[in-house]
Amino acid sequence: MKRDQLTATILKETNLKNRFLDYVQVDTQSVEGSETFPSSLKEKVLGAKLVDELKSLGITDAEMDENGYVYAKLASNCGNKKRVAFIAHMDVALDCAGEGVKPVLHENYDGSAIKLNAGIVIDPEDSTELKQCIGDTIITSDGTTLLGADDKAGVAAIMSMAEYLLKHPEIKRPEIRICFTPDEEIGCGVDRINLEKVDADFAYTLDGGFPYEVNYENFNAFSAKVTFKGISIHPGYAKDKMVNAIRYAGKFVDLLPKTMSPERTCGREPFIHPVGIEGNLEEAKVSMILRSFVPEDITREENIILNIIELLKSEEPRLQVTPVFKESYLNMYEVMKDHMEVYTYVEKAIEELGAKPDVEPIRGGTDGARLSFMGLPCPNIFAGGVNFHSQKEWVALENIALASAVTVKIVENVVK
Template identity: 45%
Template sequence: MKIENRFLKYISFNTQSDYYSTTTPSTACQKELAEFLVEEMRILGLVNVHMSEYGVVYGTIPSNNDHQGDVIGFIAHMDTSPDASGENIHPQVIRDYDGKRITLHDDFILDPQEFTDLQKVIGHDLITTDGTTLLGADDKAGIAIIMSMAEYMFKHPEFKHNDIQIAFTPDEEVGRGTEHFDIETFHADYAYTIDGGDINEFYFENFNAYQVLVEITGKSIHPGSAKNKMINSLEVAQTFNQLLPIQQRPEFTEGYEGFHHLNHMQGTCEKTRLEYIVRNHDYLKLKNQINDFKRIQAYLNSLYGYELVDVTIHEQYLNMKDVLKDYPEIVEQVEIAMQDVGLHPTIVPIRGGTDGARLSYQGLPCPNLGTGGFYCHGPYEFVSITMMKKGVELLLRLIRNNVYEKQDIPF
């Protein structure tokens, strides 16, 4: 099957996850794709294929070289972001992109002057949205790359390899992708998440990440008799947000610069809840950002004379660089394989996180590789079919290099 057809099939499944769900996976629709993948993996000759009770899909491409080489794992996630609709996706396929503006829908236009990554994919075949939904390249492009790799290995038994482990996780977008990941069942020496952007980029460091919940309890009084009595929690919430450093909002940051992002706000005069994500590659700088929230809490509580503001802080994931620095060979072999297939390896810090960050701390070293997807989580998302094809080639080369190195076979 062509990789683009495989990808188009996967995005036909609506697999949005849900921040507020208490089930695992957070949405039942993710299991529909999981069941489809289980059947597809069995057809392609994988063994030990199953979906766990928590919606994680596992399978093994069995060794055909008497178990020489490392056991490498490849992981992608099935869910799409709750930030934009993933239902009834109507993709557009663009052949040999000419570098011009792409009209998606009404006023939704992919302009290479604004969306500058388009300048990297001139001459590529692309898939875009129609401007009404996200696309789902994050991370169904990763699934398509892994499954296309598996199909190649099924059709080419002369391609020698050790056991290759594959897993597809739910709920990565809501920070729960590895809560029930069974590393012992997966049984890999190390793994790579396939979940990123430009295929020339690879990632072994990511943000340290916290969630901060701010709850403000005001005093609701009829506005006709509110003077010197009412404390409007909505007004206090605006003050709280304005007291945080404006230049640390994500729209003013890039690269290694950290940020705090207000991603949900809901309330009434009586009670308001603010939800933030706080990110920084430097853990000490992150702690300073967290302390900003605590200082504002103390200031406002002192100003109003009661426990007006409550702040709750949750760790989400940490920078995998602190683990992967002890496994330099895992990173080095990516660089070698990229050069072997004609890519230009570029190490980029992830301004976010992956399942690999948590897995690395759980004992499975797990850098991240790109997929060719860009501008995810919204209607401007697109993927390069050309880069996806190169992603398959890269995975095969990683496997081949590992086996040849272990067998000391020149090539």
């Protein structure tokens, strides 16, 4: 794949490779339903290590707070007072084994299928991005765990940016802020972030996939829970008396539009996705998530649900149905559209590296969405990895360096 000279220079002049290999071997899997913050106290082990490393690079203003967030400041060297933050998350996903990661290097990759332990094969026919990485150093796990490039590639890229800028004081930089967060994978990545400590005008998360992905749009996300209340009675004497909530919950799910499901949609298409069903004949509940890029589609989805409810109630007037809709997160574009200069810095950075940004709306959420609504506009940039949350996760070392090069170019452009 095409990469600018800066990428090779960062790879040569910074400790990128060793630091990435080091980070992935620290177990930082977050834990769903934990009582503590961060959800796994092991995340703080990496946090403490990162603070030490920032200090050894010469960044004296670096600390980890009691919640496991790492904050660091690198002062401007040219009087430019703009404050730009780079953010990555330290935890790794829990959908896949994530403890005891043993990274494997496949140097000078030849384009063939990569065979790992436990019969895991990363085939360039499925993972087509591999074809663009011939000659690169591909990093995988040994096949028994995920790798954790999501998002330790982002952490390593930001750390190497800091190292590179400190080695090159001739590069004019604004006020730079660094923040490493815990618990992104369980949706709590910014729950306890201290924006005063982040201390920035705008920010970038480095949590995207393959080059040159950039995102400034994500789903509007709502949840819906519909409760069906029936009438319970001894089945032997139930004729014309029983109303079985299970039957109506089942019927409700069956009437949801099948073309509007995650398995049948892509791009900008919205969906309604049933994620849970529970109950007995007296009471049954169906949980769903609603997703769309425009608010009008959420209203449309809510109306679809309400219409099905009306239909079922007209069929069985004794049935009681209660829907509850709740907002989860919103499309960051609502904020970004008034701050597009934040995106323009990335676009220019990538163009200066001889490429074009691959702008994609995220069919999911991002910490940057919540940060944007908290007043910190925050698009997302690739960190290099592919096949997140799986034993087939991989990253080309050169692409982590490329992400780092993009951040260096952003820094330059903010000053210009």
